[in-house]
Amino acid sequence: MSGPTYAQFHFAFVLPAVAGLLAAATVTRSRTTRPTVWSIDRPYWSGVAIVTLLAVVYTTPWDNYLIARGVWGYGEGRTFVHLGFAPLGEYVFFVLQPILTALWLGQLTLRDGWPEADALGRTTHGRRTLDVGRLSLRYRGVGALAATGLGIAGAVCLRSPETLYLGAILAWGAPVLFIQWVVGLPQLLYQRRTAALGVAVPTLYLWVIDRVALATGIWHISPTYTTGVALVGLPLEEALFFLVTNLFVVQGLVLFRWVVDRWA
Template structure:
């Protein structure tokens, strides 16, 4: 299966069904359309760096072409995945919840800030800690912002809204297949789910 076929089978059909079912309201449509752009702009340098470092790769013959180190289809993923998550949230969640109490926002944001610092320390160590360091240093600041604006509404179980806002899929594992693995940092081939 190519990466484009993955989109055609697993992302576009559920997205189309959810958009027909959820029908985003015009008053919130701007936010729905802004999220994929933010995801694209924020994730592009990180993903290119990981491929450049050999942390993961994309097998030849499974992608159409590359922009930088990353295949075109990965950029499509950066756009389609937030649209899919957003459409699900439009269907499941009502209005966004009010921010939680000030103390919860400070404590939650502070914990994510500590994880950001841990990520920077792991980056400095490098080697086997590089990937975890990259994840924490690059994505934990997103959680800091979520806690600063959402507070306890970002805690798991608070509401359906928290399902899509507390932990982005790219860092919490709902993208189970991950990128198309190629070669690890040690250069050894790894099996891929793409054949």
Template sequence: MIPTPTYLQFHLVFSLPVLAALWHLAPRYDERRRQRAAAGIAILVAIAYAYTTPWIAYMIRRGAWSYADGAVVVRALSIPLGEYLYFAIQTLVVAFALHRLGFDPTFREGDFAYAPRIAGVAVGVAMVPVGLWLCFRDPSLLYLGGLIAWVGPVLALQWAVGGGYLARTPRTWLTATLLPAAYFWVVDRIAIEMGTWRIAPEFTTGVAVLGLPIEEMAFFVSAGVMAVNGLVLFEWVADWNDRRSVIPASVEKPTGPAPSDPTAPDPDATDD
């Protein structure tokens, strides 16, 4: 019988190798683009820790998921060290996959269109009360409702900023979201089967695909789309700022003295 792997062993086998492979396959940008991409990734990792930690801690304390005896070495705020590593690893995997697939962050006219921005904000804002209502309606909806309420504010903010850009580039962010999510679905199912962690059936709907609860599937999609949209919008905003700060040569003010009008009378001339 194979012993239950610890959370850190899970990362060594399933997470870190794919992260290293994607890093190796990452495109070689010029220095400016490389610095901009690195800044976006660093900011997204920091946001992932700040925004995800309270939600994960709450869900663990409620018992939505738990871990096998001996699978966790260190905890902080009820969260295992391996879970903290997952915050960064998933964000980095999604980021490298996004850059490997490629995307164009160029700002275009119409990217500030009101219709997609308003629609995105409306959906994101509505997700919060809907998610909270589900959480308190029935214990089996805790995970699903909590996830919906957690994602809503971020989607609302992202679409408020760049809804027009996101609306015209759906293939980019959908592909970069779903491909890593599919990988995480597989390895998450393996970890559950091996007993490293357990999803509480009393806090889930009981609907599963090949043994993987739909809440887990939705989590990886949600976390992925928030990371992808954050990364593409970071570079898109930077491009918009670059274009906004450039003053066209045609409207630049002259720096030298103004040329004189040859037809104007000479003020120093005297009449004979």
């Protein structure tokens, strides 16, 4: 065996990031009174637990299928225990990624209030009147159409070997995005700065460490089932995967906060 293992990857990159964010969060919570995403305390972590459980359940069959198809694989001696076609380290990643992203998101500041319809925060001024009910419905309709379009694009991509991985991500991601955008796109747009920053930072970090894992041979992506397009050596499909999964987590937690605030 030569080169780092999947377990060493977690100990080198994922666990230290989680530990660092946890320490930073502890300091932040003791020194600030600003309204952060997780200022609801226990309910926030209930949301994290729900999102993490859903991530594991929803991702496991998809991940095992793509490994079985040969879309990606692992270097010899880099993994030890397998559950189905996926190594144990893969399931650990399913759990750690939502926690890492949740720890980062939890420190970000929310905008005050939750507009029930006008997600852009616009109000009625003088003669200008907004039909807020129709506006909210319009946003949700746009979200439904966008997610449906992604799903259709994914289904089309699944028909060609070189776009199989790309199509699998789009087709797999579309149902979750459809639900999130239909349920709460106005609220997500209202908190768009927090949501965008919540997605961007962990996604960039995961792109970097994924590139390291590929370069060191911990896992490899099949050229047969990918487009060959790369971003600084990172396959387009890998970049898209981490973007989509972090969208799932961040949007899910922001909407969870919205629901809890409505019930409070």
